[in-house]
Structures are given as C-alpha cells and as structure tokens.
Amino acid sequence: MMETILSKRSVPPVRPLPEFVPSSRKRADFVQDIFDHTAHHYDALSAALSFGTCRAYRRFALRRAGLTPGMKLLDVATGTGLVARAAMQIGIPCDDIIGLDLSRGMLNQNHKRHSIPLVQGFGEALPFEDESFDFITLGYALRHADDLVELFTEFRRVLRRNGRVLILEISRPASRLGVGVGRFYFCSVLANLTRVFTRNADTPKLLRFYWKTIEECVPPPVILEALEASGLREAKRHTMGSLLNDYMACRAE
Numbered sequence: 001m002m003e004t005i006l007s008k009r010s011v012p013p014v015r016p017l018p019e020f021v022p023s024s025r026k027r028a029d030f031v032q033d034i035f036d037h038t039a040h041h042y043d044a045l046s047a048a049l050s051f052g053t054c055r056a057y058r059r060f061a062l063r064r065a066g067l068t069p070g071m072k073l074l075d076v077a078t079g080t081g082l083v084a085r086a087a088m089q090i091g092i093p094c095d096d097i098i099g100l101d102l103s104r105g106m107l108n109q110n111h112k113r114h115s116i117p118l119v120q121g122f123g124e125a126l127p128f129e130d131e132s133f134d135f136i137t138l139g140y141a142l143r144h145a146d147d148l149v150e151l152f153t154e155f156r157r158v159l160r161r162n163g164r165v166l167i168l169e170i171s172r173p174a175s176r177l178g179v180g181v182g183r184f185y186f187c188s189v190l191a192n193l194t195r196v197f198t199r200n201a202d203t204p205k206l207l208r209f210y211w212k213t214i215e216e217c218v219p220p221p222v223i224l225e226a227l228e229a230s231g232l233r234e235a236k237r238h239t240m241g242s243l244l245n246d247y248m249a250c251r252a253e
C-alpha cells in the first residue's frame with residue numbers, strides 16, 4: 001500500500017460525489033458555499049453531532065498530542081474556532097494562534113467569538129513561510145481536501161523541525177449496523193430537526209454531505225501512510241470507539 005501511495009503521490013480522501021458536486025464544479029467551491037451558508041449554525045450542529053462532548057474532546061486531544069504554551073499554532077480549517085478555543089483553554093495565548101479557513105462565513109463567526117489572527121486560504125496552499133509553526137491542527141476537515149499528500153506536504157513545509165501535526169477526524173463505523181445508525185442519525189434525525197429549527201435548507205444538505213464523506217472516506221491506515229508519504233514521521237492514530245480518531249505525526253528533519 002505504501003508503495004502505491006508513494007508512486008501515485010495523490011491520495012484523494014473521498015471519491016468524487018456527483019450527487020453533491022457536479023463534475024463541472026470544483027469541490028472546494030462547493031465546500032466553501034455550504035460552510036458559508038451554514039456557518040451561523042455550525043457550533044450548535046457540532047454540539048448535537050457529538051452529544052455535547054465536542055469541546056472537551058478537542059481539549060483532551062490537544063493535551064495528549066503535547067500542545068503546550070510557548071508553541072506557535074496554526075489551526076487549518078479553523079471554522080468557527082472550536083479547536084483554537086480549546087488551545088486557548090489549555091494556555092496558548094491568542095497571539096500564538098493563527099486560524100486559516102477557506103470559508104469567509106465561518107471566519108466571520110470565528111471573529112465574533114475570538115481575537116486570534118484569521119486568514120482566508122486553502123490548506124493545500126498555505127500563505128506562510130517555511131518552518132513558521134511548532135504545531136498544526138486540522139479538525140474535521142480532512143475529508144474535504146482534494147489530495148491528502150498535497151495537504152500534508154504543505155503542513156510539513158511550514159512546520160519547524162520537531163513540529164507536530166494533530167488531525168481530528170470521524171471514521172466510518174466498523175459494523176454495518178453502525179453505518180446504518182450513523183446514516184439515520186445524520187441524514188434523517190438531525191437533518192429533519194435542523195430543517196425545522198434553522199429554517200435553512202443548506203443545513204440538512206450539509207449534514208447529508210458530512211455523512212457521505214464519512215462513509216466514503218479512505219480508512220485510517222491510508223491516512224497514516226499519506227502522512228508518512230508527505231515526509232512526516234512517527235505517524236500514529238488514537239481511536240475512541242473506532243468512530244473518533246486523532247492522527248499525530250511530526251517533522252523530524
């Protein structure tokens with residue numbers, strides 16, 4: 001498998017999804033639009049999806065990955081800033097955090113809540129100099145990238161030596177029952193509830209898209225191999241109930 005990835009140098013995390021993104025459209029444009037249109041509801045949706053545990057889990061994962069005050073953090077796909085806020089709660093000052101996201105709507109919500117520097121941009125083309133950060137986080141956005149090797153190679157470029165990457169992601173449940181329950185919860189229960197409570201036709205669409213990308217995402221070993229293929233080292237995964245995964249890797253040289 002490693003050889004396949006290294007020789008291909010391209011690992012799309014999810015196959016094309018024409019039911020959401022027609023072939024005439026770039027996936028990034030679709031992603032940007034859907035998050036722009038639902039940004040206002042994102043924090044509530046995130047809490048509902050995680051049964052209220054999302055904030056504590058982010059803090060726990062950051063601590064376990066070794067984020068400590070004094071490090072300069074880049075939060076890629078920062079969204080409304082849930083990962084950045086968890087970093088602040090464990091003592092990282094606002095001035096040592098930069099949030100980057102492609103969605104202006106998500107950045108606007110972030111700006112209302114926090115005072116960290118924010119940059120609109122793509123994770124795959126970071127507007128920063130080489131070796132600028134000690135720590136990079138990517139929370140629940142891996143599935144939206146076009147190519148994991150391109151994304152992680154860019155992470156390696158802007159990391160300092162011994163810098164670390166932490167990626168939080170949801171994986172497809174291992175059992176068919178789990179897949180069925182997840183699909184029902186995201187695409188029926190939550191999609192219908194949000195249609196009523198948000199009166200926004202894009203929130204059920206976001207939830208269906210979100211679930212589809214979870215179902216179709218490459219499995220954890222491929223993510224670990226893509227990290228190593230990008231020149232990062234010591235790639236490893238922690239998992240909670242196979243659904244919640246965090247991946248860590250570091251820049252050795």
Ligand SMILES: C[S@@+](CC[C@H](N)C(=O)[O-])C[C@H]1O[C@@H](n2cnc3c(N)ncnc32)[C@H](O)[C@@H]1O
Pocket residue numbers: 028031032035046076077078079080081082083100101102103106121122123124138139140141144145146
């Ligand atoms: C599910 S939200 C996650 C937000 C935040 N990281 C969190 O943990 O709650 C996904 C975010 O990724 C952003 N995003 C998706 N693809 C991106 C890319 N290629 N570059 C930068 N941001 C991206 C979206 O705009 C959205 O704000």
